[in-house]
Amino acid sequence: MRISKSxxxxxxxxxxxxxLAMLIVFGFVFSVLWTIFSKGMKAMSWDMVSKLPGGGFYIGKEGGFLNAIVGSLYIVGASTLIGLLISIPVVFFLNVYLKKGSKVAYLARLAFDVLFGVPSIVYGAFGFTIMIFFGLRTSLLGGIIVITLLIIPIFIRTMDEATRNFPRDILDASFALGATRLETLKVVLRQIAPGIATATLLSVGRAIGDAASVMFTAGYTDSIPTSLSQPAATLPLAVFFQLQSPIPEVVDRAYAAALVLTVIVLALSITGRFITNRFSKNKV
Amino acid sequence: MFSMTIIAILMVVVMFVGLYLKSSPVLQEKSFWQLLSSSEWKPMKGEFGFLPFVAGTLWVTLISILIALPVSLLTAVYITEYAKPYIKRLVFPILDILAALPSVIFGVWGVLVIVPWISQHVAPHFMDFSTGYTVFAAGIVLGVMVIPLLVSLFIEVFSSVSTDLRECSLSLGATRWQTVRKVIFRQTFSGIIAATVLAVSRAMGETIAVLMVCGCVIGIPTGILDPCYPIPALIANNYGEMLSMPMYEAALMFAALILFVVVLFFNLLSRIILYRLEKRLG
Structure with a gap:
């Protein structure tokens, strides 16, 4: 048959x-990365990441933003841990205890998808009302609570995707050998380990970059928090606040902080992709 | 474990109730429609009109989707229908990076690249002077931010069409592009709409990046080169002052409630469509 000309x-x-569309997407990615790296590299120095803000930090004197780095790590570390502890049982429940096509599972997945879509500023506002309800001030604890709420849906949905394609035969084999459901969990865990790892990296990336929710709840401070009730600085907010300064030296620090944040997020993303590629091959 | 699952489902309800209770003082004083349709915003006098903010949100979201939709749709079609495996291996990590970058980084990029570009190269053609902090700038930044979400949703939707259907069409002599238009698009039309709605709801809630480039001038924008003030930016900018005035706090919580309800509705709608589609094709 002849293919017509039109x-x-x-x-x-x-x-x-x-x-063209692909090139546009690539162009955007490279433009963003190039901007952050070229601006950030110029402003970067060892002092930035190793020192707390000094006396005249906000008028351009010495110091760095170690407070923000440590604050971010505290919040992200704690909420990732709590998030994992809550979401693994839920994922397990959805996929092993409930039968396929169960109404509860459908509803739960829908709920988590919806929660995943809720903007972080709403989480921030909601977290703020909870904190007022319990009489908490802006603090490390508040930040941890809100970030945990924020990442649980991401955790659950990503792990759930990984677990859903999990062959039911393995479950049957395990049950047939006389294993209880809890013992079967071990088998499942080993199979979905790469899924958990990817979900964790994704959540950490989301948690560390989110500014709108911690703005309300964790506050901002120049020192490293020593207890849960003290406010904590975070990297995205460090970028955000310092960028608004009229003093060029302070704005430079915003670029340096942006560079640190970008490098962390890039490392997480690349590791995540690597784990998915590497370990999904060996799955049953 | 069962209780944990139930608690998670209840979270949605709890969030709604919490925000509603917090915003009830302002709702008692004025009706829902009064709040949304008035454009008087004078917190000190107790005037809370949300129209400028709602209009700002709608403008910014519209522009971002107009930018992101064609680019994402074509990219997703290319990846699912045309691309060889090695191209996929190259593209996915790049999309990963775009999806992983935090909002504040896009904000910095917007301030450094997009805003000066608009102020120096775009705006002078239409007006005497613009700072560049405009609806257009916010729309571009948001558009770039929703591209990875849209592409990954589209890829998921397109790959759910069975290979048989594609091969049928190709064996009838249709070109690939004809197959895409007449088979893939038609089969997944509801999915494309659902994915777009999801992207819209994501764009509506973005805060920091938009806050940094939108200009934050209260007023209803009349064109894409006007500054605007979307709802999330309003909440984020005023969280410090609001504590001193209960009415102000209630008004901001009402803003959060609107955002929550709209996003909730959009999400529910599109997720249910996507689930159905997955079931029908899968």
Whole structure:
């Protein structure tokens, strides 16, 4: 059969458009990365990441933003741990205890998908009302609570995706050997370990970059918090606040902080992709 | 474990109730529609009109989707229908990076690249002077931010079409592009709409990046080169002052409630459509 001319032309036009679209996406990615790296590298120094803000920090004197780095790590570390402890049982429950096509599982997945879509500023506002309800001030604890709420849906949905394709035969084999459901959990865990790892990296990346929710709840401070009730600085807020300064030296620090944040997030993302590629091959 | 699952489901309800209770003082004083349709915003006098903020949110979201939708759709089609495996291996990590970058980084990029570009190269054609902090800037930044979400949703939707259907169409002599238009798009039309709605709801809630480039001038924007003040930016900018005035706090919580309800509704709708589609095709 002869392919008519117009068909061929529209095929070619479509192809060109698609390539253009891809190039646009690539262009955006490289533009963002290039901007952050070129600006950040100029402002970067060892003092930035190893020192607390000094006396005249906000008028351009010496110091760094170690407070923000440590604050972010505290909040992210704690909430990731709590998030994991809560979400693994839920994922297990959804996939092993409940039968396929169960109403509860459907509803739960829907609920988590919806929670996943709730903007972080709403989490912030909601967390803030909870804190007032319990009489808490802006503190490390508040930040941890809100970030935990924020990442649980991400944890559960990502792990759930990994577990859903889990072959039921393995479960049957395990049960047939006389294992209880709890013992079967071990088998499941080993199978979905890469899924858990990817979910964790994804959540950590989300948690460390989120500014709108910690703005309300964790506050901002120049020192490293020593207890849960003290406010804590975070990297995204360090970028955000310092960028608004009229003093060039302070704005430079915002670029340096942005660079640190980007490098952390890039490392997480690349490791996540690596784990998925590497370990999903060995799955049953 | 069962109780944990139930608690998680209840979270949605608890969030709604919490925000509603907090915003009830302002709702008692004025009706829902009064709040949304008035454009008087004078917190000190107790005037809370949300129209400028609602309009700002709608403008910014519209522009971002207009930018992101065609680019994402074409990229996703290319990846699922045309790309060879090695191209996929190259593209996915790049999309990962775009998805992983935090909002504040896009904000910095917007301030450094997009805002000066608009102020120096775009705006002079239409007006005397613009700072560049405009609806257009916010729309571009948001558009770039929702591209990875849209692409990954589209890829998921397109890959759910069975290979048989594709091969049928190709064996009838259709070109690939014809197959895409007449088979893939038609089969997944509801999915494309659902994915777009999801992206809209994501764009509506973005805070920090938009806050940094939108200009934050209270007023209803009349064109894409006007500054705007979307709802999330309003909440984030005023969280410090609001504690001193109960009415102000209630008004901001009402803003959060609107955002929550709209996003909730959009999410529910599109997720249910996507689940159905997955079931039908899968």
């Amino acid at each position: 068909k061929k032309i529209s095929e070619e036009i479509a192809k060109v458009c698609m390539c």
